[in-house]
Amino acid sequence: MMQLPLHFWLFAAITAVVFGACVGSFLNVCIYRIPLDQSVVTPRSHCMSCGKLIPWYHNIPVLSYFICRGKCFNCKEPFSFRYAFVELLTALFFVLVVAAYPPIGGHTILGMTQISFPALVPIYWIFLSGLIVATFVDFDHYIIPDSVSIGGSIAGIIFSFIVPELHGQSIWWQGGLYGILGFVAGFVPLQLLRLGFTWYFRKRERIEQDEYAMGFGDIKLMGAVGAFLGYQAAGFSILAGAFLGTVIALPLLLCGKRKLLDKIPFGPYLSLGAIIYLFWGEAIIGAYLRLLIG
Numbered sequence: 001m002m003q004l005p006l007h008f009w010l011f012a013a014i015t016a017v018v019f020g021a022c023v024g025s026f027l028n029v030c031i032y033r034i035p036l037d038q039s040v041v042t043p044r045s046h047c048m049s050c051g052k053l054i055p056w057y058h059n060i061p062v063l064s065y066f067i068c069r070g071k072c073f074n075c076k077e078p079f080s081f082r083y084a085f086v087e088l089l090t091a092l093f094f095v096l097v098v099a100a101y102p103p104i105g106g107h108t109i110l111g112m113t114q115i116s117f118p119a120l121v122p123i124y125w126i127f128l129s130g131l132i133v134a135t136f137v138d139f140d141h142y143i144i145p146d147s148v149s150i151g152g153s154i155a156g157i158i159f160s161f162i163v164p165e166l167h168g169q170s171i172w173w174q175g176g177l178y179g180i181l182g183f184v185a186g187f188v189p190l191q192l193l194r195l196g197f198t199w200y201f202r203k204r205e206r207i208e209q210d211e212y213a214m215g216f217g218d219i220k221l222m223g224a225v226g227a228f229l230g231y232q233a234a235g236f237s238i239l240a241g242a243f244l245g246t247v248i249a250l251p252l253l254l255c256g257k258r259k260l261l262d263k264i265p266f267g268p269y270l271s272l273g274a275i276i277y278l279f280w281g282e283a284i285i286g287a288y289l290r291l292l293i294g
């Protein structure tokens, strides 16, 4: 396969970073407003403290945060660094998608050989944007909005029909079937687990009779991961999420910080698992299989 020229990578990377930062700015609005049931379109961004409308030249993603030294241009109330962080993270993910799934054929700079399919890039951008919103809303409110999880599941299945290459297929209904299969693989096993644990914990009176042992939002989100990336991705994300959750939870448990543990949502780990799969899943699974066989 041909090697892409350097100027292509430069142009693609700069475009992805600038566009990603702008999308990240919109994701900040979504993260703040969706859980409050507010419109993400109107009103335009304003300072949470003094209510002053932020003019466009003070609302440039990432740059404005540093130019205004993280403060409101009007009342000097500090803004959370997280706004700039979400913009930077979105920009990073957008450029990683272009690197891992280059819109024209060739070797990727991540070292994989990838058959190019340009429509994958915007679909993965949409997918990652959804995960970012789900993760930060989950951190703030311990919920995952239905518009992201259910909306993402429906969008993933529709994209699977339109772009069967999402699942390595070339015929529309085969792609669609893999999308539906992916949703089922992400949703059903976790839902059965949730109902099983809930039944057991209620019987042992470890939780109230109207409480559930797991959040429902995470499970709907895994349906969306499967619909976009396939059943292997759903399985990988659940295992990776459980592993990452344990790695981070164990030290907290050993330090007797149990209280803190009750407060850590599972959604962000599942999202992290899905992101690792998107960029390095095939490489990790390949290495694991070689380890098993060799």
Ligand SMILES: [Zn+2]
Pocket: 047, 048, 049, 050, 051, 052, 072, 073, 074, 075, 076, 077
């Ligand atoms: Zn202000």
